[in-house]
Amino acid sequence: MTRRRPLELRARLAALESSGVWLRPRQEMIHRIKGTQDLLPGQIEKWQFLEQKARDLFARYGYSEIRTPIFEETELFSRSIGTETDIVQKEMYTFIDKGEKSLTLRPEGTAPVVRACIENNLFAGSGATKLFYMGPMFRYERPQKGRFRQFYQIGAEVLGSDSPDVDAEVIEMLVQFLQEVEILSYQVQINSIGCHQCRPQYLAALREKIAGILPRLCGDCNRRAATNPLRVLDCKVEEDQPYINTLPSTVDSLCEVCRDHFLAVRKALEKQEIRYQINSRLVRGLDYYEKTTFEITSDHLGAQNALVGGGRYDGLSQCIGGPEVCGFGFALGQERFVLALPEKDYSGGRLQIYLAPLGPECSEYAVALAARLRRQGVPTFLEFESRSLKAQLRQADRLGIPFALIFGLDELQRKEIQCRNMRTGSQTAISSDIESLLGWIRTRE
Ligand SMILES: [Zn+2]
Ligand SMILES: [Zn+2]
Structure with missing residues (x-):
């Protein structure tokens, strides 16, 4: 039965074709959505490089992928990120599905990971659970350089430990990551924004001070002053800066627990010889953070200069209905990392051999040879159409393939193949048995 199906399908397609259904008028071109991008060959190698480096490094620190x-x-995000944040108010892709449920394309990765841990009982064992993720996130933001509405993050979470050593180890791992991808110019900034014990008093003091300077501040600050005063510290408007600098800082208002925690994080970083700055205005945009927040910034990136951001979120699990579980994590924006990477060749596993059969009578042999080489692990390119030798060599050059194997009927009768070094143009005849060819190829790797 199953073997007959493709034939039936082909017959139906042929019938459709002869009926003229395929002869449609020229249609208007459909474009990609604003704020999204196609990642093309030539660019994608940097993305793969970052992802591979992250997988290797995170594995060395004991993280598993989720x-x-x-x-x-939708409620997963509104409850955890906070209903008064810009993300939830303005930036989420929220829709009602056919089951009348309100769903949201994930704007960030932490809440889903914590949700999955609760649901799959990953907290059950003792000790910390270490997870990493990578993939697309979605926010309806104004597109600008390095910022997209579908953007990609690599992130990691450590769940189940409130030790300041967790905070320091994550930051140390990220510094190591930057070394390994050769982004050598960066600054580590840290802050503590307090906890549910000490933040209410701080917020009260902050509100009072903001009220005094409110007429001097921008529209965003005025809006945030009422709903999310911590975010006023985040304002980037230049005229606001002298006033915002007079506001009380979170680090001066910490309770004893938070102060000790922050001090221990700093000490642990210093022991690892990681240089950092304390940035008392580093509050991050999401409600679930408490105690440590951090960012790693790079001068390469202009105003949008944060490469990585993260922090501690000890209350998040409970906020979405889970047990009391501490957490610390980060997310890095792949678009910005790609911009900050040094310019070099990121293409690994490139094509090595170009097969150039001379004439259609050699094509059967070429197909078999390509298959054998590929099975032996040799990346091999073979054209589908029969073309002149000149055209084939031009194509090999264009693809940057270092060696071409050239053969016509004459060569095959003599059981020979011409092996051409594309860079030097030199050519040698090699016996056409696969062992000899592989030997020749491997001495050139
Ligand atoms: Zn506190
Ligand atoms: Zn402002």
């Missing part, structure tokens, strides 16, 4: 769905119940 993949959560791209959409979740």
Whole structure:
């Protein structure tokens, strides 16, 4: 039965074709959505490089990968990120599905990971759970350089430990990551924004001070002053800066627990010889953070200069209905990392051999030879159409393939193949048996 199906399908397609259904008028071109991008060959190698480096490094620190769905119940994000944040108010891709449920394309990765841990009982064992993820996130933001509405993050979470050593180890791992991808110019900035014990008093003091300077501040600050005063510290408007600098800082208002924690993080970083700055205005945009927040910035990137950001979120699990579990994590923006990477060749595993059969009578042999080479692990390119030798060599050059194997009927009768070094143009005849060819190829690797 199953073997007959393709034939039936082909017959139906042929019938459609002869009926003229395929002869449609020229249609208007459909374009990609604003704020999205196609990642093309030539660019994608940098992305793969980053992902591979991250997988290797995170594994060395004991992290396992987790993949959560791209959409979740809207409430997962509104409850955890905070209903008064810009993300929830303005930037989420939220829609009602056919089951009348409000769903949202994930704007960030932490809440889904914590949700998945609760649901799959990953907290059950003792000790910390270390997870990393990578993939697309979605926010309806104004597109600008290095910022997209579908953007890609690599992130990691450590769940189940409130030790300041967790905070320091994550930051140390990220500094190591930057070394390994050769981004050598960066600054580590840290802050503590207090906890549910000490933040209410701080916020009260902050509100009072903001009220005194409110007429001097920008529209965003005025809006945030009422709903999310911590975010006023985040304002980037230049005229606001002298006034915002007079506001009380979170680090001066910490309770004893938070102060000790922050001090221990700093000491641990210093022991690892990691240079950092304390940035008391580093509050991050999401409600679930408490105690440590951090960012790693780079001068390469202009105003949008944060490469990585993260922090501690000890209350997040409970906020979405889970047990009391501490957490610390980060997310890095792949678009910005790609911009900051040094310019060099990121293409690994490139094509090595170009097969140039001379004439259609050699094509059967060429197909078999390509298959044998590929099975032996040799990346091999073979054209589908029969072309002149000149055209084939030009194509090999264009693809940057270092060696071409050239053969016509004459060569095959003599059981020979011409092996050409594309860079020097020199050519040698090699016996056409696979062992000799592989030997020749491997001495050139
Ligand atoms: Zn505190
Ligand atoms: Zn402002």
